[in-house]
Amino acid sequence: MRAVIQRVSSASVTVAGHTTGAIGAGLLVLLGVHNADEQKDINWLADKIINLRIFDDAAGLMNRSLLDTGGAMLIVSQFTLxxxxxxxxxxxxxxxxxxxxxxxxxxxxIEVIKGYGISTASGEFQAMMEVSLINSGPVTILLDSQKKF
Incomplete structure (x- = not known):
């Protein structure tokens, strides 16, 4: 699995003029699925993303994770990754x-992320989507479960 993770102040996804998912502060995850992916890739990537220390602490240092902040996650499928x-x-x-x-x-x-207690929203698989976001920082991270980069 490959993901582009963006720390956001807010994000939403719209399909045919209808908002299918929206969040406040948290992470926007654009997710691509590789033909060799399996459950271990899901588990590794989910754990990595929710524990990434990319949110500011009281001193302004990136020392807090999504779990620490109680933020939400918007997950959007993106095969083009x-x-x-x-x-x-x-x-x-x-x-x-x-x-x-x-x-x-x-x-x-999505279900694994929800299992961590994360408030989760999503796009619509195989739909033409419009994604809006306010990238906070900006902070953008690239991850690949097969560690290709």
Whole structure:
């Protein structure tokens, strides 16, 4: 699994003019599912994200996690994160999981995050979405469960 994590003051996702998910302070997670991903990837990534110390403490240092702050998480599926642009000018999507499998792993990821007691919102899988956010910092982190970077 591959994720772009953004610390936000607020974020929302809209599908066909209807807001499907919105949060206040917390994390926006854009999530791509690799064709080799399985439950261990979900567990590793979920644990890593909710425990990332990227929120300010009283001294203004990034020492607090999402769990520490009680913030929320907006999770949006984004298969384009698996685009391979090393050859040519058109991305290859060959490493992205097929839609049926990707959807199930995406939904499983959401359930794991909810299991930690995190207030969670989401986009709509395979829909054309408009994502709005106010990036706080800005703070943006890239993670890959297969540690490709």
């Amino acid at each position: 698996l685009g391979d642009c090393r050859k040519g000018r058109r991305p290859s999507w060959s490493e992205a999981a097929p839609p049926e499998r990707a959807k199930q792993l995406y939904l499983d990821f």
